[in-house]
Amino acid sequence: MDPDLTKPWALPEEFLKRTFALINSDKDRNSASLVCKDWYNAERFSRRHVSIRNCYSVSPEIVAARFPGIRSVTLKGKPRFSDFNLVPEDWGADVQSWLSVFAAAYPFLEELRLKRMAVSDESLEYLAMNFHGFKALSLLSCDGFSTIGLEAIVTHCKNLTELDLQENGIDDLGGDWLSYVPENLTSLEVLNFAALDSEVSFDALESLVSRCKSLRVLKVNRKISLDQLRRLIELAPKLTELGTGSFAEDLVSSSVTELESAFSKCRDLHTLSGFWDVTLLYLPVIFPVCGNLTFLNLSYATLGAIELECILTRCKSLRRLWVLDTVGDEGLEMVGSCCPLLEELRVFPADPFNQELGVTESGFLSVSNGCPNLHYVLYFCQRMTNAAVATVAQNCPNFTHFRLCIMSPGEPDYLTNEPMDEAFGAIVKTCPNLRRLSVSGRLTDLAFEYIGNHAKNLETFSVAFAGTSDLGMEYVMRGCPKLRRVEIRDCPFGDNALLSGLAQYESMRSLWMSACNVTTDGCKKLADEMPRLNVEVIKDDGGEDGSADKVYIYRTVAGPRTDAPPFVVTL
Amino acid sequence: METTFRLSGGGGGDGGDYGDDDELELGLGLSLTSAAYAPSSNGALSQVVGWPPVKTYRMNSLVNQAKFSKNEEEKGVGGNDGSKKKKKNSNKNDEKMVKETGHSGFVKVNMDGLPIGRKVDLNAHDCYETLAQALEIMFLKASSSIRREKQQHSRLLDGSSEFVLTYEDKEGDWMLVGDVPWRMFLGTVKRLRIMKTSDANGLAPRYQEKNQKPKSKQLELRR
Numbered sequence: 001m002d003p004d005l006t007k008p009w010a011l012p013e014e015f016l017k018r019t020f021a022l023i024n025s026d027k028d029r030n031s032a033s034l035v036c037k038d039w040y041n042a043e044r045f046s047r048r049h050v051s052i053r054n055c056y057s058v059s060p061e062i063v064a065a066r067f068p069g070i071r072s073v074t075l076k077g078k079p080r081f082s083d084f085n086l087v088p089e090d091w092g093a094d095v096q097s098w099l100s101v102f103a104a105a106y107p108f109l110e111e112l113r114l115k116r117m118a119v120s121d122e123s124l125e126y127l128a129m130n131f132h133g134f135k136a137l138s139l140l141s142c143d144g145f146s147t148i149g150l151e152a153i154v155t156h157c158k159n160l161t162e163l164d165l166q167e168n169g170i171d172d173l174g175g176d177w178l179s180y181v182p183e184n185l186t187s188l189e190v191l192n193f194a195a196l197d198s199e200v201s202f203d204a205l206e207s208l209v210s211r212c213k214s215l216r217v218l219k220v221n222r223k224i225s226l227d228q229l230r231r232l233i234e235l236a237p238k239l240t241e242l243g244t245g246s247f248a249e250d251l252v253s254s255s256v257t258e259l260e261s262a263f264s265k266c267r268d269l270h271t272l273s274g275f276w277d278v279t280l281l282y283l284p285v286i287f288p289v290c291g292n293l294t295f296l297n298l299s300y301a302t303l304g305a306i307e308l309e310c311i312l313t314r315c316k317s318l319r320r321l322w323v324l325d326t327v328g329d330e331g332l333e334m335v336g337s338c339c340p341l342l343e344e345l346r347v348f349p350a351d352p353f354n355q356e357l358g359v360t361e362s363g364f365l366s367v368s369n370g371c372p373n374l375h376y377v378l379y380f381c382q383r384m385t386n387a388a389v390a391t392v393a394q395n396c397p398n399f400t401h402f403r404l405c406i407m408s409p410g411e412p413d414y415l416t417n418e419p420m421d422e423a424f425g426a427i428v429k430t431c432p433n434l435r436r437l438s439v440s441g442r443l444t445d446l447a448f449e450y451i452g453n454h455a456k457n458l459e460t461f462s463v464a465f466a467g468t469s470d471l472g473m474e475y476v477m478r479g480c481p482k483l484r485r486v487e488i489r490d491c492p493f494g495d496n497a498l499l500s501g502l503a504q505y506e507s508m509r510s511l512w513m514s515a516c517n518v519t520t521d522g523c524k525k526l527a528d529e530m531p532r533l534n535v536e537v538i539k540d541d542g543g544e545d546g547s548a549d550k551v552y553i554y555r556t557v558a559g560p561r562t563d564a565p566p567f568v569v570t571l
Numbered sequence: 572m573e574t575t576f577r578l579s580g581g582g583g584g585d586g587g588d589y590g591d592d593d594e595l596e597l598g599l600g601l602s603l604t605s606a607a608y609a610p611s612s613n614g615a616l617s618q619v620v621g622w623p624p625v626k627t628y629r630m631n632s633l634v635n636q637a638k639f640s641k642n643e644e645e646k647g648v649g650g651n652d653g654s655k656k657k658k659k660n661s662n663k664n665d666e667k668m669v670k671e672t673g674h675s676g677f678v679k680v681n682m683d684g685l686p687i688g689r690k691v692d693l694n695a696h697d698c699y700e701t702l703a704q705a706l707e708i709m710f711l712k713a714s715s716s717i718r719r720e721k722q723q724h725s726r727l728l729d730g731s732s733e734f735v736l737t738y739e740d741k742e743g744d745w746m747l748v749g750d751v752p753w754r755m756f757l758g759t760v761k762r763l764r765i766m767k768t769s770d771a772n773g774l775a776p777r778y779q780e781k782n783q784k785p786k787s788k789q790l791e792l793r794r
Binding site: 081083089141300348349351 | 619620621622623624625626627628629630632633684685
């Protein structure tokens with residue numbers, strides 16, 4: 001296409017092509033594509049990666065038509081609340097319909113990253129057989145497949161560089177899937193099978209690690225013993241991320257010193273995880289690498305404060321820490337005093353159904369006192385106070401992600417018995433960069449008023465068992481212009497609240513409302529006003545007629561779902 | 572737990588989705604839906620689906636952890652304050668351990684379609700009816716159960732639900748719950764499973780033919 005003489009500012013196509021090839025940020029690409037038709041075309045031909053954050057917002061045909069040169073796809077499916085069993089089985093998000101289109105449109109597809117998708121063994125086999133240059137597969141929180149599907153992947157993907165399986169509902173049929181990796185495969189860089197329960201062939205694993213010289217990430221499962229771990233680390237000292245196996249069985253074929261020595265050779269290691277069944281006996285083996293660690297995931301290790309202190313005094317560079325609440329407030333004091341550079345903290349409950357004290361407001365305060373750079377927190381606790389959260393906000397005004405889960409629904413400030421409104425008010429008033437907020441505890445509409453008035457950068461909002469009236473939701477829907485994803489459960493918000501968000505829904509990714517006061521009439525009204533939204537009601541067996549127990553609303557250019565199961569009704 | 576919030580308080584007239592009758596029935600002024608959270612003797616959190624919001628994968632992992640801590644303790648590993656503390660934790664977990672001897676106590680319950688298993692204390696029941704009703708509250712929608720308060724028989728036992736309650740006995744056979752005397756059941760049950768009625772057709776109430784055993788095990792795997 002020659003530059004049109006009537007448009008002196010038109011740039012040569014070749015120039016556009018080369019320039020756009022250098023742009024990696026999807027956000028920049030999206031903006032650039034809106035400038036003019038030439039730029040739109042240059043962008044779409046040069047794009048190699050596409051991220052579809054709601055698989056029903058667009059169809060695979062539309063994607064393939066617009067972007068002919070894709071090599072890497074990220075695809076997310078089910079609403080996040082499916083992680084907590086709120087979405088029925090067989091709801092959808094099946095990857096097969098995407099693979100079928102991609103097989104024709106993107107035969108050179110190299111990477112596929114799926115989150116909350118339904119993936120069958122047949123689909124994995126289909127993937128392995130139809131994409132000959134396929135390199136990287138990442139499955140996060142997916143379900144529907146078994147180790148048989150994994151066999152297919154490792155057998156047929158001759159150029160495999162990445163196999164990353166995280167937190168999936170895998171039907172672990174055991175078997176020897178790892179042994180199916182061909183002898184001549186040496187390209188593996190990332191291998192994560194920590195979430196699998198069954199034993200893999202250690203010989204196959206050892207041989208694989210030994211011949212894949214570019215292996216950087218290795219996360220093994222609980223069936224790998226310390227002895228085996230030592231052998232693996234000795235073969236791969238260039239690892240940057242390691243997930244250990246179980247520390248339960250004692251070392252047999254080597255000594256603690258030898259294991260420690262193996263660790264000490266891993267000079268590039270910056271991320272550690274695993275640690276199942278670890279005790280003080282073997283913790284010291286990781287001391288040599290602690291100084292370089294930036295991310296330490298101890299969230300499967302039932303450690304106490306003393307063990308935690310042992311490690312943390314040596315982890316001066318730590319940026320991200322995940323722990324179980326078994327460390328208690330004392331353990332969190334250690335965090336505050338040992339890790340001044342900490343940016344992210346996640347504290348998970350070891351026994352969510354046991355109301356024994358895990359961590360409290362005191363631990364939260366300790367961390368905030370010692371870690372002013374903290375910007376991401378996920379904190380599960382049994383009790384909290386408004387005063388403590390207000391102080392935390394003062395200490396750490398840089399919060400971008402604030403997820404506080406007081407585990408008893410509707411729990412007030414345990415000292416004053418007041419609602420927790422002021423706590424979240426303090427957060428939104430003090431932290432201008434807040435993008436993600438999860439609230440809990442007893443909350444009146446006032447909390448939501450604070451959020452609507454102050455959280456102007458809020459993108460993701462999760463709320464449960466809170467609010468007093470429709471006003472609550474209205475405050476947020478009207479006050480927060482950058483909302484992308486809103487999830488609400490068990491709140492007294494009805495049709496008026498639902499409809500108050502009319503102006504927002506087309507610029508949002510999705511809204512989930514369950515166990516609220518929304519009716520099918522209200523949903524129908526919304527659906528009629530906004531034809532470019534899918535307003536889906538998930539029918540509940542025992543539910544009353546007229547009430548919409550679970551509602552999932554999202555923008556789409558693909559029209560109503562064609563694969564909806566009978567219990568999903570699009571209005 | 573005191574609750575003072577009301578449904579769509581000042582929000583407007585159309586808050587009448589849940590009529591007064593329902594409020595009276597529940598007595599606490601909670602909406603039908605939040606009554607999914609119903610305080611029980613042990614403090615209650617276990618009644619609510621998907622709360623607290625911990626990923627199912629992590630929950631399953633924790634169940635396995637607790638089991639392991641118990642074994643750890645038996646091995647006598649460690650000897651300083653740190654591991655003593657951990658032993659203390661596992662002592663508490665012991666009370667909720669999966670009992671594998673078949674004696675009454677906590678047994679694991681799985682339901683087809685749910686990756687998370689739960690535990691139920693058989694000691695807390697003296698007949699099949701209360702056990703089945705407790706399981707209905709735990710696994711099926713709580714709101715449905717509340718409507719069924721007035722019913723005599725649990726749907727899990729009378730065959731009218733799409734699910735049936737089954738158990739694995741000491742011999743490893745899967746049987747339908749309800750046919751042997753309660754005490755005998757307590758002595759032989761290892762774990763429970765809420766199975767889809769369609770999958771349970773191979774199970775006979777009074778006996779399990781040996782050649783059917785592998786089939787039901789396969790059914791489990793193919794879930």
